[in-house]
């Protein structure tokens with residue numbers, strides 16, 4: 263085959279990459295492309311280390327080595343063997359729904375972002391998570407550093423650059439089709455949907471919102487997913503972790519709950535790009551149904567009696 267003169271190669275290992283489509287990018291607007299995930303990690307490892315050292319230095323200077331909220335890093339998982347921690351769930355929220363975004367740019371027009379998300383948690387009180395990362399296509403593409411703090415002084419040191427008014431791509435229904443979800447996962451989700459739907463129908467009281475009116479409540483789906491009052495995590499009969507997002511709403515004076523059951527899909531793309539896939543969503547005015555779906559461990563939200 264004749265070489266046509268178009269040359270692409272990995273910025274880390276310099277392996278020749280056949281086409282642009284085969285290249286992986288994490289930074290917007292730079293030609294830095296990679297052949298694989300591990301090359302991305304090796305390339306940025308010194309930068310990750312730089313930010314680790316910076317955090318250590320700041321914590322020493324501000325005497326913040328033993329902040330209570332740092333224990334969220336070692337928070338217990340729902341089951342001993344489960345790898346899913348509260349940390350990764352909080353991280354997920356910070357990545358998709360940050361409260362503050364800052365953009366830093368150097369003279370070479372290279373940029374990175376700081377995302378800050380504030381939490382008020384029953385276990386750790388008020389604290390903020392901060393994430394330093396690259397964005398690609400308005401999504402976190404590579405995380406350079408992530409930590410938590412309750413100190414405003416510490417947080418202020420990371421508010422670099424310009425504050426941005428932007429919405430990151432959120433894991434709403436429209437985000438689902440953009441991903442490559444394997445056939446096995448689609449079948450598994452379909453199966454779970456029918457199990458949970460059957461359960462929900464069986465428990466449902468005749469006085470509750472009729473199923474044929476569910477579509478009138480579709481507008482409450484995204485607000486519930488983006489800013490839930492509570493998130494619970496439990497294991498279903500197959501041993502899979504299911505997240506339940508619940509939010510109380512008000513529609514013309516009638517209060518109701520919107521409940522979304524989700525499965526966390528681990529994408530094999532860049533780090534921490536898990537996507538929450540909704541399995542079943544429904545409204546209810548029934549307090550009993552609401553209590554029934556507050557199952558497993560409360561991940562975020564206030565403890566209620």
Ligand SMILES: [Zn+2]
Pocket residue numbers: 272273274275276277296297298301
């Ligand atoms: Zn490479």
